[in-house]
Amino acid sequence: MIDFRYHVVSLVSVFLALAVGIVLGAGPLNEGISTGITDQVRQLTTEKNALRAERDEALATVDAQDAWAEAVGPALVARQLGGRSVAVVLLPGADSSQVDATVGQLQAAGATVASEVTLQEEWFAGSQTAAADRQRVAAALADQLPTAPDADAGTEDLLAAALAGALVTTELAQAEEADDQGGTVLTTLSDAGLLEVQGGAGTAPTRATLALVVGGAGDTDATDAVRSSTADAWTALLRELDAASAGAVLAGPEESAAQAGPVAVLRSDDDLAGSVSGVDDLDSPIGRVNVVLALRQQLTGGAGQYGTADSATGVSPPLPATPSAS
Incomplete structure (x- = not known):
């Protein structure tokens, strides 16, 4: 004790x-x-x-x-895009101020903006209802495609092909003409809530020879399934716009080249990145110059990935050669 x-x-x-x-x-x-x-x-x-x-x-x-x-x-x-017209397609999340500044740069280069459309979330929404609505619209538009779709073409391919046919053409002469069929396609897509057309979808559009797609940051909080379906829709859109025009460029801010961003998706596809140019610094004046030079490079059959992200292959596209003095 x-x-x-x-x-x-x-x-x-x-x-x-x-x-x-x-x-x-x-x-x-x-x-x-x-x-x-x-x-x-x-x-x-x-x-x-x-x-x-x-x-x-x-x-x-x-x-x-x-x-x-x-x-x-x-x-x-100056004069890099003289006599050319550009169709501008905005993805959800695109910054309107960056778009406006880029359009100003296109006009400074001598180009005209033939049309501007904004894709809505319904174009990419992963719900069964949204997917069924898109499938219904795609089936209705399939007969209006310039060429018969492949037997294995999915909904995103049909919608992208229909939009591309309404907005762009490979023929410079056709770019001067209003396209009634394209107007019908845009009205159908607009009525379905899949896109909005600046100025309204009631008039026949004038098709462009070049396409510029503008995106923003990717949705890193989305499920893997939603991110995959969205990436497929982006890829289909870029592929069809490029095939139906003289060239296509995808541009966005630095975040667009990060995980789940549209530029990152483009650059992860070697074949697509070899034909569609990507610009990841649209939030800077240099990036907007890059867009013009990238579109100019597309006209000569070239393509590249430009900007400040690690996935870029160069800071800027090469400047077009100037004729030597005789």
């Missing part, structure tokens, strides 16, 4: 240890700990200031590059 003396000795030991700790903490140990913390704070402050300086320098560089692109952009793109 533990006696009273044991309790006294235990309490004395506890208080003695506490007193020693207080003395050491207020003396030599406190000095060492305080010095160590002070050194760490000083080091972290130095590192923070260095990172802030690097950030400010990087932002200043970007601002200077944007200012340069704004200044020389008109001269770089």
Whole structure:
């Protein structure tokens, strides 16, 4: 049995240890700990200031590059697309301000925008009801395709082919004519809630010879099944627009080249990336110049992947050769 003396000795030991700790903490140990913390704070402050300086320098560089692109952009793109027309297709998530700035750059290059359509979420929605509605519309439009569809063509292929036939052509002469059949296709797609046509779908469109598709960031929260079906629809759209025109370009901001983004999907398909150009810096003046130069390259049969993402093969398309003085 533990006696009273044991309790006294235990309490004395506890208080003695506490007193020693207080003395050491207020003396030599406190000095060492305080010095160590002070050194760490000083080091972290130095590192923070260095990172802030690097950030400010990087932002200043970007601002200077944007200012340069704004200044020389008109001269770089002037007459690059003279006499050509472009159909602009917006995917869900496309930034309207980036689209407006890009359209301005196309016009500065001498191109006209023949049409602008915005695909709605229903074009890609993964629900059974949405899929059934798309299948019904695709079946109704199949007879209006310029060529008979393949026997194994899916719904996304039929819709993409119908839209491409309404918006673009490979023949420059046909680009000057209104297309009544194309107007019917756009009205059908619009009435089904699959797209919106700028200015309304009631008039016959004038087809373009080039196509520009604009996207945004991918939906990383979507299920694998939805992401896969969306990627299939993007791929079908790009393939059909490219085949039915003199060339197609897909453009978006940096996020579009990240996981599940449309540019990332394009670049993951080697065959498609070899024919459809991708631009991943549409949120910068340089990117909008890249769009014009990429469309110009498409006219010569070339294609490339441009921008600042790791998946890009170059910063910008090559400048067209200028005729030498005689």
